[in-house]
Amino acid sequence: MAIFFAAYGVSPARAYGAILHGALGNWRGFSETLRRMIPLLLCGVGLTVAFRAQFWNIGADGQLLFGAMAATWVALFSGLQGPLVIPVMFLAGFVAGALWGLIPAVLKVKMGINDVITTLMMNYIAMYVALFLIHGPWKGPSVRGYPLTDIFPPAARIPTIGDTHVHWPTLVLGLVLAIVAYIMLNRTRSGFEIKVVGENPHAARFAGMSELKTVVIAMLISGGLAGLAGVGEVAGVQLRLLDPNQISMGYGYTAIIVAWLARKNPLGVIITAFFFGVLMAGGDVIKVNLGLPFQLINVFNGVIMFFLIGSEIFMRYRIALRRA
Amino acid sequence: MGWESWVISTFARALAYGTPLLLGTLGEIFAERSGVLNLGIEGMMIMGAYSAFVVTYTTGHPWLGILVAAVVGGAFSLIHAFATVTLKANQVVSGLALTMLGLGLSGVLGRSWVGLPLFTTLRNVTVPGLSAIPIIGPGLFTRQNLLVYITMLLVPILWYILFHTRIGITIRAVGEDPAAADSLGVNVDRVRYLCVVVGGVFAGIAGAYLSVAYRPAWTEGMTGGMGWIVIALTIFAFWNPVYGLLGSYLFAALYHLSYRLQTWVSPELLKAMPYVFAIIILIFVSRGTLQKRMGSPAALGVPYTRGEE
């Protein structure tokens, strides 16, 4: 990685320093880190639940989009006013994302259809639904023909800290739900069932656990949380529905790595989501202040990923050796 | 325009746009048949597209570009193989990281190559004789480049290898039950390495096709998500090269039609059709005994460690 930085005439130390300083060193940068962390946190927690049930939810992006669309409907078309709007948006977003995640879950359990493909396909379908809406029935009358909805009315905007993009209610929601998910997985019966179904489906069947019910619950949670992330993005950051790629920004995919890094532990996601928030915010800093090509941050992320993959192996072997 | 023009253009475009999809799918079929899920295809494709363009632009030989792209794709996939087979890391994460790496690297390296026109592209070929057959002739055998036909020919060859040769059986065994294969003396790791690299090579060639034949130029991110469609098509094809051909061409045909039919049907609706179709067909086929025969390799996505089960 140092080679790349050096090739552009920037010393690696300076580059790393810029990333860290830019993302953590001042309030402005830190707020950017937090803002990136929010959707990663929500999606990541949801994904840990799904992954525990051995359900490979690659579709967080699509569930996020459905949450965003639901929030948009509430904000612009439901006629709702006042302080109720925001909680209703979150609720609607959760339900929409959960339902979108429900379909692949049922398909897998009832018909054995591979979860990777269904969730992946649903991402694209969600994207086209969103595109259809912003190009057609939901296009705002005030945007002069551009494919956007109108801006959300003030009652539908999630409050942010100062003039940053940190929509703190969603962040708080994410932190709380991470704790809730942890408790659910480790202290409740549903959580227990999810883990057993995931790790040992034979045993689960022996014990009479309903695989369908368990996977469905897991995916409802996973999809719902991604939906919440969508609400946050559209009502906290963008303040309207627009091009799906600008809303989801690949958070759904990055969250897979966030969840994996956290060893499928919802509390761990808080840390890993923060870490990736630093990386993403740092990437912006490099883009602007060091004049490095923005693609470099993808290279950077990729290299870090492999570094982590490699080191994870060593940790695993260490544990195995100790046990032996 | 008469219905002939519809059939002809649909066939022709299906072949043209479907070839990179098919190439990627064929490779991924092999990788997944051996039990390794490779989500890094997009990264390998774009690295292939980049290297093919650079080599072809500087040397003037498109086939050399394709060759280099194949090597680059294979080398890239070696990283994935190392991570997932030797280090036994999580295959999903490794693949995603590879995609990120590939997209970023090609973007960085490709900055100075944007906007350069490529004139030494793969030339189009018309199959003599066959192209005279009414409708099918102009549709399938006129003015496609050689790679399209090579790919078509590869399908029966690969199908045969996978289902009727010893190596094919070995691969499939490794994908279904690596422990059993291991106990019979098969070197599971080596087979998986081979298949992943094959997948990477094909992905590289698919990318090369894009930048050297389909649209001779380099633009950042020019694969435009094709890698993900390939992953879907692999499963859609039930890990069988022949169905892979049908799936790729069908998908490409629908894509083309979404533009031809734009006057009457909403474009978003049409563009979503292939994905909806995929799910519907999967549902349809999964009902009943077909599922058993066409299911995924049982050990797909699970790293194999000897002595651990």
Place this chain on the structure above:
Amino acid sequence: MHKRIALVAVLAMVLIGGLVVVATAAEYVPGAPIKAGFIYIGPVGDYGWSHAHDVARQIVENEFPWLSTVYVETVGTGEVVSTVDKLVNDQHCNVIFTTSFDFMDGTVAAAAKYPDVIFAHNSGFKRAPNLATYMADFYQVYYLNGLAAGALTETNKLGYVGAVPIPEVKRHLNAFVIGALEVNPEATVDVRWINEWLNPAAAKEAAEALIADGCDVFAFTEDTPTVVQVAAENGFPSFAHYSPMYKFAPDYVVSGEMVHWDKIYADFLQKIYAGTYTAHNLQNVDYWWLLGQGSVEMAAEPGMAINPVYVDKLKAITIDHPTFGKISVYDLIETRLNQMSDPGITFDPYQGPIYDRKGNLQVAAGAWLSVDSLVSLEWAVKGVVGPWPGEP
């Protein structure tokens, strides 16, 4: 008595004025070096929109010794404010250019946040005391392209690959059609939309679909030379878009539209340097620059209005024109070009009477379409065939 009051008043004003200067020390002082930040929506390597802005940026940076620039690529719509944060606080920019319609609300927010920094937003319509808008529009050039296209078609079917169906693209498309029909009343223009600005595969398939439908001359709005290449592969002429695409098909590119953002940037920056434009008086500054100001050009290669390969052909085609009588298409193009480039513009493609394809009169005889109407145009002119999202 009066003198003493006057003296106190002057002293007070000086004191207050001094305080004001201190308080707004961040504000730019005319004559000092300028640092300008450019925010792009895409990568500079797209060979289209962002690329053209970047080329312009480099031109003005080389031209003015007092100017230094910095740019940021591929900025998301939700990241405008955070990018401006860095540009203003870390990079100390005094002027910020946001080069996409999508950045509009973000720019407005950023301008409110930094009232001493000068902002200019491209292709938008919201302004503020420190926020100007600017646009170099192509519709006249598309009209000229249309004149040539109408003459060169043999099937009387022209093809257009459109990006996103917004007023900007629609008015360009309509102008193209108006030009084509002026020369060839039998012609139609078939449209296909790809709903994105940059998607080479989509552009290719859309172009192929048009070819399959019988079109033989092509124009487009997309940020790559794909349509040019597809048309050339099939032996059809085309019109380049945005960047010099002549070299992609020297035998088949007739002409095109090229932009010179540097003209606008130079004008704007020089006015800031001279103190004419400040962070307080931009409320009504809106550049709507066309052929006359040199900000756009009919060409596929700078300086080459029409590909020499096609010049003779266009000279040989003569039409009976309602205004000019018997005239070759080549001469017609030149005449119109002059009419529109002259400071006192004597012709506009949108001068009435103009009917949309539903039969409504959109521009009355003898009238011209106002800038406001142009900027919010949604209808399709007579001669357009195909899907037209958002048709009123």
